[in-house]
Amino acid sequence: MNTLLAIRDLHVRYPLKTGLSALAGNRPSFVDVVHGVSLDINRGETVAIVGESGSGKTTLAMAVCGLAPVFRGEVRFDGRQLERERNNRLNPDRKRVALMFQDPVGSLSPRMTVRKILAEPFRIHRTGSSSPEQEARRLLSLVGLSEDFGDRYPHQLSGGQARRVGVARALALEPDLLIADEPTAGLDVSIQGEVLNLMSRLQQQMGLGIMIITHNLNVVRHIADRMAIMYLGRFVEQGDAQKIFSRPRHPYTEALLSANPSTDPDAGSGRIELSGEVPSLLRRPAGCEFNTRCPRAGDRCRVSFPGLAGDFGDQAYHCHFPLD
């Protein structure tokens, strides 16, 4: 297979205390936001990362882009490590990974016109076959916006238009991997379809690998080839999206899939409602992290963390008592 991104046992750890206070007290002095994640993304493939807020999805994306510190493990892009070079200059591979941020308007500079925003990547990386302004025009037409949008400021755009500008900027330098953090959050259903269709079309044209972070499972079902379900910084289950939808093995996956509110008034039955709260990352439960809310948890779950079962390339999960 043509593996574009390979993540192995990735940990992202943030310090909570510094200096002398780190030595005193009984509170932990660090928090593991991403806790041992492994994932492959191939060219032309869409992989969805699903999970509740605070489960570490965005931090994982940041770590892949080099915007969050990697504590342990590695991120290999096209076989090479994607870290800062020794003289603290950005690795040239970085421009092959593009990020679409969660907040469509907030991630565009309010003081720049759309044209300036789209021309900026070319100026920074000093690439592009024509002038940055011409490139900006080309990008606008790529995402289906007319040329006069170039003169607008972000506050003059609607949510859907701002998303399109976000897509255009992310694709400016023709990356190989696009990381889209909640690309449809807050969008209306009709516009949500537009943005997703646009991403799929560009994926076909450019052979992009896409990592999409979302908690909208309806979207995942349509666009993802593979998916990973994240809980407290770990993937509890990952693999082929269709297989996971039709036969989830981890109890958390099952609950998440069943919680999906549907517009069919008769669809409400068969829902598994999880009790309790998501535990704090500061007080990571012993054993399996999900045992505090799991309907199937037994004594073993409170003591030992279940190893990876199943086939990593197909469908794999961490559970002592998987579903059939």
Add this chain to the structure above:
Amino acid sequence: MSQPVLKIRDLSVSYQTEAGPLQALRDVTFAVPAGKIIGIVGESGCGKSTLISTIIRLIAPNARIGKGSILFKGDDLLRMTSAEMRALRGDEISMVFQDPMTSLNPVRPIGRQMADVQHRDALSRREKNARSESMLGRVGIPDPAAQLTRYPHQLSGGMRQRVAIAMALMAEPSLLIADEPTTALDATLEVQIIHRLQELQRDFGCSILFISHHLGVIAELCDEVVVMYAGEVVESGPMRDVFLEPRHPYTRKLLECDPARIAEPTRDLPVIEGSLPNLVQLPDGCIFRERCPKTIERCGLQRPRLAGDGHQASCHLLDTAE
């Protein structure tokens, strides 16, 4: 049937802009019956927020209420003095906002804020705290006594929203207005909050006006639904009727676009072609005409009115079909 708690008739609201008046709401008519959950669904720009701020009379300075009435238990809210309105808000009518982080005061503990809400009641601090504690318990917050001393940032998103709901129910209002209360939450928490709202509604017997652009949440929670498009009510009726047999082309389109309804995975998701009409220069005829797949000549000439009994829709095609 008893008198509705809230009855809105022919409400029109416009905003003064440089380009002229922007007609944000036009002839909005619907009722919230006692003890029912009514959902208002519509995409951004359909006038949901203008509608709520008009009901609680906290409208932007450039907004003008053109005509219509908002009867709350028989009294017109639009004719009340600001003092009378103040007495209603937070007591008879209360609200839950979209983002619990910004609607709670970040520098005051939960308990203090919940006591503040009870400023109308002649109770001691201790009695107020006891009430707050039992209310937190009722919305399903574990260990409520300990939570009273905590600050909003120390709670998770789902807990914060439940605190906001507890505060809104503190005065046992007749009408609870919930403005996209689950948008900031995840699917599993969303379901938790929806079920909690249903339970509380049964216990307290209040009416809920629930605003959302998430069709699935509306289908899950509401008894009746009002569909809005570009400042007009295009369809309203019992939830099952509207979702199972939508009459207005916009409602049908909206439901078609919902990825949950499409069984076969597809990378070519349906969209509603075109964009919202300019509300400063309203088009003639039907507001949805430019995006409607099946227009007839009359659609460009005459504005359709809401018609039907119980399940209503404003579309010329319904006349011709019968």
